[in-house]
Amino acid sequence: MTESRPPVRVRVVGAGAMGTGIAQLLATSGMEVRLADADPTALDRGLDRIGAQLAREVAGGRLDPATAAEVSARVTRLGSPTAPEPCDVVIEAVVEDLEVKRSLFRELESVLAPNTVLATNTSSLSVTAIAAVLDRPERALGLHFFNPVPRMRLVEIIPGVRTATSVVDFATALVARTGHVAVRATDTPGFLVNHAGRGYVTEALQLLEEGIAGPAEIDAIARDVLRMRMGPFELLDLTGLDVSVPVLESIWTGFYAEPRLRPSTLLRGRLHGGLLGRKTGEGFYRYRDGAKLPPEPVPVATVPVDRPFWTDDPSLAALLDGAGTRVERTGQPGERAVVLIAPEGVSVVAEARRRGLPVRRTCGVESIGDSTTRLVLAIHPGLDPEVGRVARSALAGTGREVSVVRDGPAGVAQRLLASIVNTAAGIAQARLATPDDINTAVRLALGYPTGPLAWGDRVGADRILTVLDGLFTQTGDPRYRPSRWIVERVALGLALADPGTAPEDIVAAGGE
Ligand SMILES: NC(=O)c1ccc[n+]([C@@H]2O[C@H](COP(=O)([O-])OP(=O)(O)OC[C@H]3O[C@@H](n4cnc5c(N)ncnc54)[C@H](O)[C@@H]3O)[C@@H](O)[C@H]2O)c1
Structure with a gap:
């Protein structure tokens, strides 16, 4: 039980999909949660959604009714998002708009104690930019949950450039108490997960652009040969191009046109043409009543195998x-x-x-x-x-x-995997996250069969490097330049998941 731990009083602002998921998770872990929303009807709907979700857990035998009632009772309605009532931390999950988040944080700072931590669940805005309006930006950080929060076990902890270490430690302990897994990400576009996820989708689009294969074929190869849970085009259809195109473009521009993150010219036209995916009934596939329609059958010419x-x-x-x-x-x-x-x-x-x-x-x-x-x-x-x-x-x-x-310059599966590994290696090389956190985050949040650096090691870092070198030489496209992280480790015989020796290991006191 949680009695021995210090009580944490949490306020969650924004009772939408994310806010209610976060409130449910924290209450399930024994915390008292005050839920608020600018729109009282949205707050009603949010509380109802938590009740319905807990009822589903009970019906599925994952929660007993008494515990569900306790959890539900721990989430209480707060009349105003900026009420002066004291709390230890506010987690905001309001609309994704810089000015809305900034003015909420500023108002919260004016009514809450100076040591109240202010956390944002933003998925694409700069944590530092949101915190910049505060008198004490050191109290703010990003706490990025994934949807649906109770089931998606990963949380990115994102310090802004001024965030205090004690605030990061507090947030890490908070996540640990929920049983979810915290990874540390840097306040750069896409943070860790959305940055690492670019390798797969952008290379699939590149293959399509080059006419190497169609979406259904690339998806089948990704699923059957790479053992991905979902093909890249199925994923784009599920998310919807109205959501994924702005994300792809903002991460690419955020990294000043880094070619490894380059989106495809195929996307804008499809977006304007309304081929968004499942939500419009047509994307890379066609859907009826939400279900994917099978492709038109193509007659296959089977001939006698009359040659050696x-x-x-x-x-x-x-x-x-x-x-x-x-x-x-x-x-x-x-x-x-x-x-x-x-x-x-x-x-x-x-x-x-x-x-x-x-x-x-x-x-x-x-x-x-x-x-x-x-x-x-x-x-x-x-x-x-x-x-x-x-x-x-x-x-x-x-x-x-x-x-x-x-x-083409390399096989379809080779290219998808090399791009996944190279993107992750770029993240490790720039010290945006540790190799362990990269592997954990991608596995848990994106559902890859294994973390990207561990995957590269399993296949062989030297083979990944051969594919990248070959692609780079044949195409001249800087998208395929191998990350120094890979080149160096192959030369040294180190694993891609091995952080190796760093200057801080030499300089820091307390070594062996
Ligand atoms: N949906 C996802 O998959 C996902 C995943 C990770 C992070 N996020 C981020 O979480 C945040 C919320 O996303 P969501 O999908 O839950 O949105 P949502 O639209 O479902 O809910 C947002 C809620 O915030 C309320 N709101 C808007 N402005 C407010 C304000 N000034 N004060 C108080 N309440 C306000 C709205 O009434 C609404 O109930 C966004 O920043 C989003 O980028 C979303």
Whole structure:
């Protein structure tokens, strides 16, 4: 129980989706919560929403009725958001508008004790800019919860440039008391999670822009090969372009046009055209009554596998063998063989030419990720179409789904993963968050199968670097320049998740 801990009196201002979630979480952890809203009917709705949510928890067997009643009783209505009633901390979750948040903070400062902590749940405004209007900006910080608050276990703690250490410590202890996980982020655009999440979506858009594959194919590869819970285009449709385009653009401009965070020219037109996603019934997919409509069926040409195959990739050879396809074991492919290669960070065409393989009979197969349910076949403009059809049929004969995509400077899964890892590495390199916090935050808030730096380590930092180097060399696009975090660690044989030795380790007293 919580009796031994100091009581924390919390005020939550803004009884919308976030404010009510935050109030419910804190009350569930034993804190007394005063909930306020500028609009009394919104406050009524907010309290009702908490009641309904707790009832669902009871119905689902996750909470007993007596505890639910106690939690509900701990959230009480406060008549005015700026009432002079004392409290230890105010968490604001009002509308996302700098001037509204600033004037609320200024009014709160004028009525509350100087040591009352003022926290903002802003998702995109600068914490420092909000706090700048205060006489004591050191009392303010960002406390960024995710929606739905009770289930999303991550909270970003974001000090502004003037926030006092004691205020950060207080907020960290507050989050710990809820059982949620706190990570420390810097007051930069997107903080930690929304910044780290750019790698996935922007690279998917880049692939689409280049015509490498369509949204459904890229999503299928992301889900089946990378084991992402949701494809990037499904994610964009779920969020809605009216929300995600401003976020993409503000983070990119906030980092002064950093190419790794670059949004796509495809987005504005779709936004203006009303293809927002689920909420308008059409985005990258079509929806009816909120459910995604299945794509139009495309007849697939399955042809007899009447040619031998040649590959020097042992797992691919074993897979084809297992499906009854004849695989040549010679040093070079025979006259009629379909050639399959698995290049990394280089196009199929360039790799085939470099190795003296017959380009017209050579296709690529994605080399990274999980190939147990889906294989990705990359084809180029000079491929004999008959060879491509036989290759597709042979791969389908292994019992996997087959995605046919265009050849490019690297495979689809390679590019998505390299972009995810490189973006995270950029965050680590700029010391915007620790490697541990980056891994934890992305896993918990974005639901990736593993944290991005840990993922890079699992696949091999050297392979990620090969893909990035290849992309950068072939495209000349600074978007793909590998972060120094990766280059240095590969050279040193360190893990990407390893913070390594820093100047402060040398200078600080108390070392071993
Ligand atoms: N919705 C999300 O997924 C999400 C996630 C993280 C952070 N946020 C941030 O949380 C904040 C709230 O978002 P939301 O989705 O809960 O919004 P919401 O629209 O559901 O609720 C906002 C509430 O604030 C009230 N309000 C507006 N101005 C006020 C004022 N001056 N004083 C008191 N109350 C006022 C409104 O009446 C409304 O009830 C925003 O800053 C948003 O960016 C949202």
